[in-house]
Amino acid sequence: MPDGYSTLHPAMHGMVNIGVRAARRAGEIMVRHLNRLESLEVIEKGRNEFVSAVDRLAEEAVIEVIRDHYPEHAILGEESGASGDHEYQWIIDPLDGTTNYLHGFPVYAVSIAVAQAGTLKHGVVYDPLRQEIFTASRGQGAQLDGRRIRVSKQISLRGALLATGFPYRITASRTDTYLDMLRAVLIETAGVRRLGSAALDLCYVAAGRVDGFWELGLQKWDIAAGTLIIREAGGRISDFNGTDAFIESGDLVAGTPKVYAALSKLLAPYARGL
Known part of the structure; x- marks a missing residue:
């Protein structure tokens, strides 16, 4: 899709347009460094938690x-x-x-959300390799490359494809x-996929590519944009008690309305000890 369309689309809110422009700028940095992965400076912030020079350059570009x-x-x-x-x-x-990214595994994204007084208002997730832009504004629905998206019509766990992330x-x-x-x-399901990018997992629920998702211990920046995109696509997302505390705790379950309900019920007994 032409860059001019996705960064200056008249139907998008001004903040979404700026978010898309910033995300594309970060994505360009990622792609530009793909042939230099072995020489990148990488720091281990915590166990299995890494930050590279590209993370820092991309964030600087977004800001x-x-x-x-x-x-x-x-x-x-x-x-x-x-x-601020x-x-x-x-x-x-x-x-x-x-x-x-550091292993050359082609699944990663830029995630940018805007909150007003703590309420999520806009979200942008950009996959720089597929050049897919997921966007949403509160009350305005969710889009993929400017086309409206909705969660799947899946109504039960039987036959459902779910996504997850391994806690680290x-x-x-x-x-x-x-x-x-x-x-x-x-x-209980048809299968489980582990992509390694919670932002894309959430967007894939919104776009109907998977029917549900759950994970533990995520961070606010991992899930803020995807949360709004799922809700604007007709999906549900919460913690295991049905509340918005997942934004802080990082423990969440999401899906089509009926898959979300069934998945929440299935996982509730295990979640009591979290």
Whole structure:
């Protein structure tokens, strides 16, 4: 799709257009460095949690575009942390799927959300390899490359394809809980996929490519944009108690309305100990 369309589409809210422009700028940096992966500086922030020079460059590029248009807005970036004090806050994951990226595994994305006084208003997720732009504005529906998307029509776990992510920032006991969840889901569904990018997992639910998703221990920047995109595509997302506390806890379940309900019921007994 021509860059001019996706960054200056008249039907999109101005903040979404800026988010798309920023995401594309970050994506260009990722693609440009693909043939230099072995020489990238990589730091291990925590166990199985890495940050590369590309993460930092991509976030700087995103922030630069935002600052050019909304210099007064607050920002929460995965790499740079929180800055500013304003009712509007941009929530940025410049490279969701860093481990994939560093291994040349072609699944990663840029995730950018805008919250107003804590309420999600806009979301953008960009897959730079497929050049797919997922967008949403509160009350305006969700789009993929400017075309309306909806969750699938799947009504039960039987025959459903789900996505998940393996926890890597949590305790051994929570890992055991997750493995119990995975076993239960495998028995009840058509299959489970693990992409390695929660932002894309959420967008794939919104686009009907998978019917549901669950994960433990995610960060706000991983899920903010995807949360709005799912809801605007007619899906449901919450923590295992049905509340929005997942934005802070990172423990979540999502899907088509009926898959979400069935998955929540299936996983609830395991989630009590979280």
